[in-house]
Amino acid sequence: xxxxxxxxxxxxxxxxxxxxxxxxxxxxxxxxxxxxxxxxxxxxxxxxxxxxxxxxxxxxxxxxxxxxxxxxxxxxxxxxxxxxxxxxxxxxxxxxxxxxxxxxxxxxxxxxxxxxxxxxxxxxxxxxxxxxxxxxxxxxxxxxxxxxxxxxxxxxxxxxxxxxxxxxxxxxxxxxxxxxxxxxxxxxxxxxxxxxxxxxxxxxxxxxxxxxxxxxxxxxxxxxxxxxxxxxxxxxxxxxxxxxxxxxxxxxxxxxxxxxxxxxxxxxxxxxxxxxxxxxxxxxxxxxxxxxxxxxxxxxxxxxxxxxxxxxxxxxxxxxxxxxxxxxxxxxxxxxxxxxx
Numbered sequence: 430x431x432x433x434x435x436x437x438x439x440x441x442x443x444x445x446x447x448x449x450x451x452x453x454x455x456x457x458x459x460x461x462x463x464x465x466x467x468x469x470x471x472x473x474x475x476x477x478x479x480x481x482x483x484x485x486x487x488x489x490x491x492x493x494x495x496x497x498x499x500x501x502x503x504x505x506x507x508x509x510x511x512x513x514x515x516x517x518x519x520x521x522x523x524x525x526x527x528x529x530x531x532x533x534x535x536x537x538x539x540x541x542x543x544x545x546x547x548x549x550x551x552x553x554x555x556x557x558x559x560x561x562x563x564x565x566x567x568x569x570x571x572x573x574x575x576x577x578x579x580x581x582x583x584x585x586x587x588x589x590x591x592x593x594x595x596x597x598x599x600x601x602x603x604x605x606x607x608x609x610x611x612x613x614x615x616x617x618x619x620x621x622x623x624x625x626x627x628x629x630x631x632x633x634x635x636x637x638x639x640x641x642x643x644x645x646x647x648x649x650x651x652x653x654x655x656x657x658x659x660x661x662x663x664x665x666x667x668x669x670x671x672x673x674x675x676x677x678x679x680x681x682x683x684x685x686x687x688x689x690x691x692x693x694x695x696x697x698x699x700x701x702x703x704x705x706x707x708x709x710x711x712x713x714x715x716x717x718x719x720x721x722x723x724x725x726x727x728x729x730x731x732x733x734x735x736x737x738x739x740x741x742x743x744x745x746x747x748x749x750x751x752x753x754x755x756x757x758x759x760x761x762x763x764x765x766x767x768x769x770x
Contacts, residue, residue, distance in 0.1 A: 437666055438491035438589060441521055444482035445474025446596075450604040450734070455704040462725045464732045466611065467707070468601060471739045475520075477541065478513035479739015483593030484585035484622055485517040491589050492579040493521060499578035501568040502585070503528040503560035506536035507712055509740050510584045515547035526550060526571075526578075528564045530557050537742045557583070557646075586622030588662035594623045595663055598630025601734070609732055611638050615721040616736035617713035618642035618679070621652055623738065625659035628677060632660075633669035641724065642679050643717040649679035682716040694719040710740030711747055 449469045457463030470480040478485065492500055500518040504511040504527065511527055518525035525547040533539040533551050543549060550567065552560060561582040568580035581587070605611065618624050624642045631640070644652055653674075661671045684691050690698070690711035698715040701707040709715045714737065721735035 437592060438487055438494050440486040441489040441493060441517075443475040443478070443486050443489070443517055443520065445472075447600045447604065448472050448474075450601065453705050456701065459700065459704055460722065460725065465721065465725055466608075466732055466734045467705070468597075468734055468736045470597075471708070471737045471741055473739070476513065476516040477509075477739070477742050478516065479509060479741065480594070480597075480623055480736070481510050481513035481585060481739070482517070483597055484590035484626075485513060485593070487592045488581050488585050488587070488590050489517050489521045489523070492523060492581075495577070495579055497523060497577050497579040499524045499526060499568070499571050499576055500581060501526045501528070501564045501571070501578050502581040503530075503564040503583050505529065505531045505557060505560075505583075506533050506539055507743055508538060508583065509710075509713075509738075509742065511547075512538045512541035512545065512742065514581065514585070515542035515545040518547070519545045524548075524576075526567060528552065528560045528567060530560050531555055537746045541742065582620070584620030584622055586620035586625070586659065588625075588659055588666055590622045591626030591629060591659055591663040592666060594626025595630035595633065595667065596626075597623075598627050598636070599634055602631075602634045602636060610636075611734045612728065612731035613639045613641050613678075613724065614734040614736065615641040615643065615717055615724060617717035617738055618644045618652065618656070619646055619713060621656040621659060623736075624677070625656045626663055627736075628656070628660040628672040629663040629667070629669065631676070632664060632672035633667065635670075637676065639676055639678050641720065642677060643682045643720045644679055645682050645713055645716050648683075649681050653677065653679055680720050682720060684716075690715045691719075697722055707737060708741055708744040708748070709737075710743040712740065712743060713738060714740045714744065 453465045473482045475482040528550045565580040568578040571578035664671045694715040697719045698709040
């Protein structure tokens with residue numbers, strides 16, 4: 430899904446905005462540091478989409494403008510974008526197909542997508558990169574067959590999708606207007622769209638504080654180029670100032686592998702739950718929150734903004750012991766003929 434410079438699609442409203450910016454005073458008291466400001470995108474108000482609702486407003490808007498009947502996207506069993514895309518497509522009157530790597534059995538996010546009417550196309554493999562290519566191929570196949578379709582890569586990470594977080598940056602700046610400027614903003618980094626949009630939006634607002642992106646799945650040196658390129662393309666769509674590379678700092682939080690939190694990250698996630706009632710998933714939320722705590726403990730006092738992006742479905746599954754085990758083998762299914770409705 431592409432757009433030309435200055436060509437911004439109309440938003441399809443999904444989220445309830447602005448999401449709150451709150452101070453975590455009970456957590457600060459336990460840690461003996463602060464202040465910590467939490468941007469509550471877990472409260473975005475659309476299904477269980479969290480921050481993904483922001484990107485989907487523009488992605489769905491673009492799909493509708495293009496006359497699409499089907500939204501085709503991709504992801505894995507634990508992807509928070511998978512159910513969000515299915516719900517957004519349903520709200521817009523679109524059909525949805527999702528090319529899925531890994532094993533979908535017992536995955537709560539996949540179950541929600543299916544309940545919303547999405548067609549799941551499992552590859553039966555653990556190759557995360559190929560699913561974006563397969564989604565584009567599936568969209569082309571549907572279009573040639575007479576059903577116009579639009580393909581969206583994993584996480585909705587395109588310059589168009591990033592526009593949602595460029596809006597979020599302006600939203601944050603408005604909420605900070607009567608507060609000291611933060612030392613930095615910390616958020617998780619997967620496919621990179623949210624971080625790219627945030628950088629573009631902060632540059633447009635003239636904000637210079639750094640963005641600390643916590644990479645949970647990709648080597649920082651690889652994803653950095655992707656994020657900065659997407660941020661510049663996002664800024665070009667709006668005709669605003671492009672962000673500079675020195676505003677982005679990446680932290681490698683891959684640990685033992687994607688979706689596997691360390692014991693310290695799990696302990697800190699429990700602390701967030703017990704002090705502030707915050708539910709954190711162990712793929713994105715716990716990792717980024719732990720880095721925010723490290724930053725608070727390792728510098729002179731100054732506001733740090735931690736962006737709670739959501740992930741409520743896997744967070745609940747983790748707390749209750751539901752959901753698939755991390756390393757379960759994938760069934761041997763073919764993309765064509767192996768689809769499940």
